[in-house]
Amino acid sequence: MTPNAPLSPSGVVTVYQSDYQRYSYEQRTAAARAILRHTIHTDGRHLAENRGAGLHPSYIDLHGRGNDNSPQQKEVRKFLKDMRDDLFDASVVLDRLDGGISLILRCPGFVLDRPIQADDLTVDVLFSPRETTESGKELSKFLALTVQAFAHDCVVPYLHRFAQRCIQESVIPPPLVAP
Numbered sequence: 001m002t003p004n005a006p007l008s009p010s011g012v013v014t015v016y017q018s019d020y021q022r023y024s025y026e027q028r029t030a031a032a033r034a035i036l037r038h039t040i041h042t043d044g045r046h047l048a049e050n051r052g053a054g055l056h057p058s059y060i061d062l063h064g065r066g067n068d069n070s071p072q073q074k075e076v077r078k079f080l081k082d083m084r085d086d087l088f089d090a091s092v093v094l095d096r097l098d099g100g101i102s103l104i105l106r107c108p109g110f111v112l113d114r115p116i117q118a119d120d121l122t123v124d125v126l127f128s129p130r131e132t133t134e135s136g137k138e139l140s141k142f143l144a145l146t147v148q149a150f151a152h153d154c155v156v157p158y159l160h161r162f163a164q165r166c167i168q169e170s171v172i173p174p175p176l177v178a179p
Contacts, residue, residue, distance in 0.1 A: 029079070029082065030082075030086075033079070033082060033083055033086055034086075037083070037086070054165050054168045054169045055165045055166065055168075055169045055171060059109075059171075060169065060171065062076060062079075063076065063171070063173070063174055065169075065170065065171050065172065066171050066172030066173055066174055073174060076174070077174075080108070084106065084124060087104065087106075087126075088104065088126045091104055091126055091128075092126075092128070092129060095128045095130075100128075101127075101128045101131055102126065102127070102128055103125075103126070103127050103128075103143075103146070104124075104125070104126040104127075105123055105124070105125055105146070105147060105150045106123065106124040106125075107121055107122070107123050107124070107151070107155045107159075109158075109159065109162040109173065110159065110162075110173055110174075111159070111162065111163045111166055111173045116156055116159045116160065116163075117156065118148065118151040118152045118155070118156055121151045121155055121156075123147050123150060123151055123155070125143065125147055127139070127143060
């Protein structure tokens, strides 16, 4: 890998499979995730790398075509959970450092064998922990309404588009596994 080469999930394998004895496996995987996400939200390549209306190449790099039940799927799920936890950790640290407040709502892509409804969804939610503790029931009601609106108005239509993209790419998405 050259220093300025675009990184993909398959490319960061080198980082976390290296045998630098002074770093733990967890440290190497954290470094690989950091390299993978570094400046990705501002690099301008997200839409450029999409092929038509299909899936992003990084999705296929990580998941393959979905037609295998390899032991790697467990590692992929852990990688994705760790990436989500990195996002939540970064948000909490940023709130602590700048005194801000954050709300993150997220739902992974998946496909069901029937039309998806908002009740089918599990939405990962992070709200600034201190505010969650100190604001009580008033905040809980607001967050519940916000999550419901997100699920119904954003996630359900997105997952229908995701299902179409999987069909276009001949990809079988991995099964949804509860966190």
